[in-house]
Amino acid sequence: MAPQHPRVVVIGAGFGGMYAARALDSASVRITVVDRHNHHLFQPMLYQVAGAALNPSDIATPIRRTLRGEAHTEVVLADVASVDAAAKAVRMVDGSSIDYDYCIIATGIETSYYGNDEAWAPLAPGLKTLDDALDIRQRVLLAFEQAERETDVARRHAHLTFVVVGGGPTGVEMAAIIAELRRYTLARDFRHIDPREATVMLLEGGPRILPSYPEELSAKAKEKLRGLGVEVRENMLVSDIKRGCVQAAGWTIPTHTVVWAAGMRGSPLLKTLDTPLDRMGRANVEPDCTIPGHPEVFVIGDAAHFEDPVQGILPGVAPTAMQMGRYVARVIAGDLRGKPRTPFKYFDKGQLAVIGRGQAVAAIWKLKFSGFVAWLIWAFVHIAFLIGFRNRILVMLQWAWSYFNYERGARLITGTEEFPVQAAEREVRG
Amino acid sequence: MAPQHPRVVVIGAGFGGMYAARALDSASVRITVVDRHNHHLFQPMLYQVAGAALNPSDIATPIRRTLRGEAHTEVVLADVASVDAAAKAVRMVDGSSIDYDYCIIATGIETSYYGNDEAWAPLAPGLKTLDDALDIRQRVLLAFEQAERETDVARRHAHLTFVVVGGGPTGVEMAAIIAELRRYTLARDFRHIDPREATVMLLEGGPRILPSYPEELSAKAKEKLRGLGVEVRENMLVSDIKRGCVQAAGWTIPTHTVVWAAGMRGSPLLKTLDTPLDRMGRANVEPDCTIPGHPEVFVIGDAAHFEDPVQGILPGVAPTAMQMGRYVARVIAGDLRGKPRTPFKYFDKGQLAVIGRGQAVAAIWKLKFSGFVAWLIWAFVHIAFLIGFRNRILVMLQWAWSYFNYERGARLITGTEEFPVQAAEREVRG
Numbered sequence: 001m002a003p004q005h006p007r008v009v010v011i012g013a014g015f016g017g018m019y020a021a022r023a024l025d026s027a028s029v030r031i032t033v034v035d036r037h038n039h040h041l042f043q044p045m046l047y048q049v050a051g052a053a054l055n056p057s058d059i060a061t062p063i064r065r066t067l068r069g070e071a072h073t074e075v076v077l078a079d080v081a082s083v084d085a086a087a088k089a090v091r092m093v094d095g096s097s098i099d100y101d102y103c104i105i106a107t108g109i110e111t112s113y114y115g116n117d118e119a120w121a122p123l124a125p126g127l128k129t130l131d132d133a134l135d136i137r138q139r140v141l142l143a144f145e146q147a148e149r150e151t152d153v154a155r156r157h158a159h160l161t162f163v164v165v166g167g168g169p170t171g172v173e174m175a176a177i178i179a180e181l182r183r184y185t186l187a188r189d190f191r192h193i194d195p196r197e198a199t200v201m202l203l204e205g206g207p208r209i210l211p212s213y214p215e216e217l218s219a220k221a222k223e224k225l226r227g228l229g230v231e232v233r234e235n236m237l238v239s240d241i242k243r244g245c246v247q248a249a250g251w252t253i254p255t256h257t258v259v260w261a262a263g264m265r266g267s268p269l270l271k272t273l274d275t276p277l278d279r280m281g282r283a284n285v286e287p288d289c290t291i292p293g294h295p296e297v298f299v300i301g302d303a304a305h306f307e308d309p310v311q312g313i314l315p316g317v318a319p320t321a322m323q324m325g326r327y328v329a330r331v332i333a334g335d336l337r338g339k340p341r342t343p344f345k346y347f348d349k350g351q352l353a354v355i356g357r358g359q360a361v362a363a364i365w366k367l368k369f370s371g372f373v374a375w376l377i378w379a380f381v382h383i384a385f386l387i388g389f390r391n392r393i394l395v396m397l398q399w400a401w402s403y404f405n406y407e408r409g410a411r412l413i414t415g416t417e418e419f420p421v422q423a424a425e426r427e428v429r430g
Numbered sequence: 431m432a433p434q435h436p437r438v439v440v441i442g443a444g445f446g447g448m449y450a451a452r453a454l455d456s457a458s459v460r461i462t463v464v465d466r467h468n469h470h471l472f473q474p475m476l477y478q479v480a481g482a483a484l485n486p487s488d489i490a491t492p493i494r495r496t497l498r499g500e501a502h503t504e505v506v507l508a509d510v511a512s513v514d515a516a517a518k519a520v521r522m523v524d525g526s527s528i529d530y531d532y533c534i535i536a537t538g539i540e541t542s543y544y545g546n547d548e549a550w551a552p553l554a555p556g557l558k559t560l561d562d563a564l565d566i567r568q569r570v571l572l573a574f575e576q577a578e579r580e581t582d583v584a585r586r587h588a589h590l591t592f593v594v595v596g597g598g599p600t601g602v603e604m605a606a607i608i609a610e611l612r613r614y615t616l617a618r619d620f621r622h623i624d625p626r627e628a629t630v631m632l633l634e635g636g637p638r639i640l641p642s643y644p645e646e647l648s649a650k651a652k653e654k655l656r657g658l659g660v661e662v663r664e665n666m667l668v669s670d671i672k673r674g675c676v677q678a679a680g681w682t683i684p685t686h687t688v689v690w691a692a693g694m695r696g697s698p699l700l701k702t703l704d705t706p707l708d709r710m711g712r713a714n715v716e717p718d719c720t721i722p723g724h725p726e727v728f729v730i731g732d733a734a735h736f737e738d739p740v741q742g743i744l745p746g747v748a749p750t751a752m753q754m755g756r757y758v759a760r761v762i763a764g765d766l767r768g769k770p771r772t773p774f775k776y777f778d779k780g781q782l783a784v785i786g787r788g789q790a791v792a793a794i795w796k797l798k799f800s801g802f803v804a805w806l807i808w809a810f811v812h813i814a815f816l817i818g819f820r821n822r823i824l825v826m827l828q829w830a831w832s833y834f835n836y837e838r839g840a841r842l843i844t845g846t847e848e849f850p851v852q853a854a855e856r857e858v859r860g
Contacts, residue, residue, distance in 0.1 A: 038571065038841070055485040062841045064619035074621040077575040096579075141468065145507040149526075189494035191504040411468070411492045 005030050005072075006101035008332060009090050011080050011269070013040050013063045015318045016106035016301030019325030025070035027333040032098055034090065036079045038062055041130060044318060044382060047170060049133035050259070051177030052141065052185070052411045056130045080107075082272035085294050102296050102332050106325065107267035109282070109302040109316065114263055120241045124258035127170055136259055140178060141411060143257045144186060147193045158254035160198040163246050165238050166262030167204030167211070169353040172221055174259050175202040176356040179228040185411070200230045203248055205237035205262065210361070212315065213351055217361040220370040224355040238262070264316070266303050273297070278305040287343035289328055295341075298331075300324035308346055319349045352378045435460050435502075436531035438762060439520050441510050441699070443470050443493045445748045446536035446731030449755030455500035457763035462528055464520065466509045468492055471560060474748060474812060477600060479563035480689070481607030482571065482615075482841045486560045510537075512702035515724050531726060532762050536755065537697035538732040539712070539746065544693055550671045554688035557600055566689055570608060571841060573687045574616060577623045588684035590628040593676050595668050596692030597634030597641070599783040602651055604689050605632040606786040609658040615841070630660045633678055635667035635692065640791070642745065643781055647791040650800040654785040668692070694746075696733050703727070708735040717773035718761060719754055725771075728761075730754035738776055749779045782808045 006029050010017045013035040021033050039060040048054040067073050079093040083103060091097045111126025113119075125135045140162065147159035162182075164175040179200045186195040202209065202225065208218040209225075209232060222232050240247040245254050266281035275291040276284045282305040283291055289298045289306065301321030306314045314320050327344045334341065350364030352374070360374035369377060435458050440447045443465040451463050469490040478484040497503050509523040513533060521527045541556025543549075555565045570592065577589035592612075594605040609630045616625040632639065632655065638648040639655075639662060652662045670677040675684050696711035705721040706714045712735040713721055719728045719736065731751030736744045744750050757774045764771065780794030782804070790804035799807060 038575065055487050057485050057841070062619070064616075065841070068618055076579065077572075078579070142507075145468065149506065149508070186494075189492070189498050411487070411495070 006332075006336070007032065007099065008102040008104065009034060009098055009100040010104045010106065011035075011083070011090065012106035012108060012267075012301075012303075013037075013075075014043070014106055014108050014301060014321060016108075016303075016321035016325040017104065018063075018066065019322045020104050020106065020300065020329050021067060021073055021325075022070065023326045023329030024332060025072050027329070028336055029072065029102075029332065031070070031073040032076060032100075033063065033067065033073060034076045034078055034080055034092075034098070035063060036077070037129070038064070038077055039130070040066060042382075043128075046127055046130070046133050047173040047177055049130065050127055050136040050140075050174065051181055052137050053177065056134065060130060080269055083269065083297070085273055085275075085291075085297055088296070100296075103298065104325075104328055105267075105269065105273075105283075105297070105299045105303060106301045106321065107269050107303050109264040109266055109280075110268075111260060112263040112265035112281075113260065116241075120260070123241050123243065124165065124246075124260040126260045127174065136174075139257050140181070144182075144190065144193070144195055144198075146256075147198075148190050149192075154254070156193065157199075158244065159256055160193065160195075161253065161255040162198065162200045162257045162259075163253060163255045164200070164202045164259045164261060165246070166260065167202055167206070167209030167232070167234070168261060169210065169351075171202055171204070171259075171261035172209060172225065172353050172355060174261060175200055175225060175230045175232075176228055176354070176359075178259075179225070179230045180356045183229060196229075200228075201253065202230055202232045203236040203238060203246075204232070204234045207234050209234065210353060213353070213361065213363050214368055217363055217368055217370060221353065221355055221361045224359045224361075224370070227359075228356050264302075270299070270303060280305070288331060288341045289324055289344055298328045300328055306344070306346075311346055311348060314346050315351070317351070320346060323347060352381065354378050436762075436766070437462065437529065438532040438534065439464060439528055439530040440534045440536065441465075441513070441520065442536035442538060442697075442731075442733075443467075443505075444473070444536055444538050444731060444751060446538075446733075446751035446755040447534065448493075448496065449752045450534050450536065450730065450759050451497060451503055451755075452500065453756045453759030454762060455502050457759070458766055459502065459532075459762065461500070461503040462506060462530075463493065463497065463503060464506045464508050464510055464522075464528070465493060466507070467559070468494070468507055469560070470496060472812075473558075476557055476560070476563050477603040477607055479560065480557055480566040480570075480604065481611055482567050483607065486564065490560060510699055513699065513727070515703055515705075515721075515727055518726070533727045534755075534758055535697075535699065535703075535713075535727070535729045535733060536731045536751065537699050539694040539696055539710075540698075541690060542693040542695035542711075543690065546671075550690070553671050553673065554595065554676075554690040556690045557604065566604075569687050570611070574612075574620065574623070574625055574628075576686075577628075578620050579622075584684070586623065587629075588674065589686055590623065590625075591683065591685040592628065592630045592687045592689075593683060593685045594630070594632045594689045594691060595676070596690065597632055597636070597639030597662070597664070598691060599640065599781075601632055601634070601689075601691035602639060602655065602783050602785060604691060605630055605660045605662075606655060606658055606784070606789075608689075609655070609660045610786050613659060626659075630658075631683065632660055632662045633666040633668060633676075634662070634664045637664050639664065640783060643783070643791065643793050644798055647793055647798055647800060651783065651785055651791050654789045654791075654800070657789075658786055694732075696735075700729070700733060710735070718771045719758055719774055728758045730758055736774070736776075741776055741778060744776050745781070747781070750776060753777060782811065784808050 008029045008031050010021050010033045024031050040063050042059040045059045064075050081093045082091045089097045089099050125132050143159050147156050150156040162178050164171050182195040182198040210218045210221050225232050236248040238248045245252050270283050283299040285299050285304045285306050289300050291297050302316040331341050352362045354360045358372050358375050360378045362369040362374040362377050437460045440451050440463045448470055454461050470493050472489040475489045494505050511523045512521045519527045519529050555562050573589050577586050580586040592608050594601050612625040612628040640648045640651050655662050666678040668678045675682050700713050713729040715729050715734045715736050719730050721727050732746040761771050782792045784790045788802050788805050790808045792799040792804040792807050
């Protein structure tokens, strides 16, 4: 590889970044993939880690392993502080920097609490990283342990109340998996409480859950959630989250376990770019996924606000990121051969949300599916996309196993330096 | 279950506690199992989690799930502060307490640094809990990441030096698994370093590794470790561990990754008992595993110092704990039927230590095995004992998989709130 080949720096090894890097490796470029984690995360199944159904390593693969075969690609574990578009350099938090000829920003989105980050974030974790998922798993499992030891009826009930905020696909999936955990997996494991009595609430601020889906499927999803004993409440915009309770639309709901699946915003790195952002903090990109005035800086995936003339604003889902990643690789390879750029075309593969064991809703082109058929589509699509053969087999096995007996493989409470119940109590009561 | 049945409190759900509880359930007693973790840990394979070969949940099962079928047993997740033998009560850190008729203390041992706990523990984690294992896994994987980014040759070499202190079975297993990780799993994953060049040292204070094994097997083990490129150094008593180096027998070894497998001491809970302890802080027990003057208080497993008239001091291994657990259950059931107690008899099943892929040493009765045969014995024995069918299948699959291609399934760096490299750097550089 000649050193004069242009350098492409890819920031973020999510779906967008990984697909861009892999597609670029055959071009005459040197590629550097920078990420703050050492693993690529299969985010659509992250809720299964939070629900104690899968292990972290079932849905995460080391970036180095995935890119091992790409001879022109190096991987750097580092935290990016800023992108200096004028100097064409990526600056790290540790002071080092990498110059680029092309930069692909694929840093995704992060959890946002409508301006209440400081107060709400410690009480209501979001679900974006593996650590988030392990945090939620720990809180949910500890809540049952605390209820088992609590003799006061009201306090016990608060421990057995789980509130999921936000009725998008993540919220629906989280509510369903907690509902199944309490109804099946934990049902017979306690002596003083009946986990099946636990309350699982899904609070949606708007008039219906899954607002981006056809109305018919929102209704189906609600029906399926009710079948699992989830209390679905629409028009319940959360006004406050405090230690021990959630407030929404006049209600005060005593609970110690809140999962936040309501707000998202673009990665803060985009603010260092001096380029127009949308209301959510995502970069407004041109038809070729670049930012205005910088044809060498691409923003792709969830971090991009892309307005398609026909399809409107593209949804922040994995297929968008993957397609953009491959598209940007083609654009760069084309540039080097002097080919003119053509605009990005999004191929809509539809939407899918899972509602527990063997139930899902799907809107694919003009077709709508619900129930077991939709679940089979979901399972097939997700297994097909899981990167790495080994993960595929193990995940399939674990699914098959838990499908037949509702056992959960990953019911471990770990990761606290001090004794977990006390830590949780200080958190909750303190 | 009549409430007047005697209550047995079991403290600790390791091998001793779990075997006692399960064997007791058929007797006319009420059983309470107290543990500070929600899972039983298959400790003999903990080094595989530290070496990124297995997932935490592959070697840990929820205590509640394992004891679900035992109708007279309840499980309490709590941290025990003291055992009040005079009042026959177990006191928790949170102020609550449980009265008992019989108490079985099975709290095991913990890592000890010969009086240097405060200075050495943050620099050289031991290997007793899942969190320990994840900590070591993170340090080892981050060391390679830091070496990849380090341009100074000496500093890079320090990042690529791994020191395991203590040549007992745990130290031997840890050194071998790190050696394999660097030689096979990570070999082709970096661009600026060759992980195969990493130094793995095993420091033993005495004249030979595996001191409790026959000399012949110590020599075999050393030969096998050398085959993996491990530098085995005997008579190297560690005198100091500082940020960035280990000192032993006049040597100063620059390293950022130290694993401590050298010292152990009895659980501090035993000190609250007002009973004689041995040098290691284990309780000296009577032939029926009780403490002097308290026929209702048993100490079993690693926490017990049991001197057998023929076999000497019993080794702190899983079979000792399991046999004591079952024995104590029989004693209590016998008491209730007015049967006199007979002393505990230990059935020696031999010793086994693994040295990487397909290699082990074993001393069973008068027989000595080494190499692949010993490894097969090890694999068979350990799978047979893994509690829970599901774990058995998954662990076997993962072994089979990694046996054929050296991939490691659990190469994830997680669990740091802040960016891991920075955290590690602050840790290392001070």
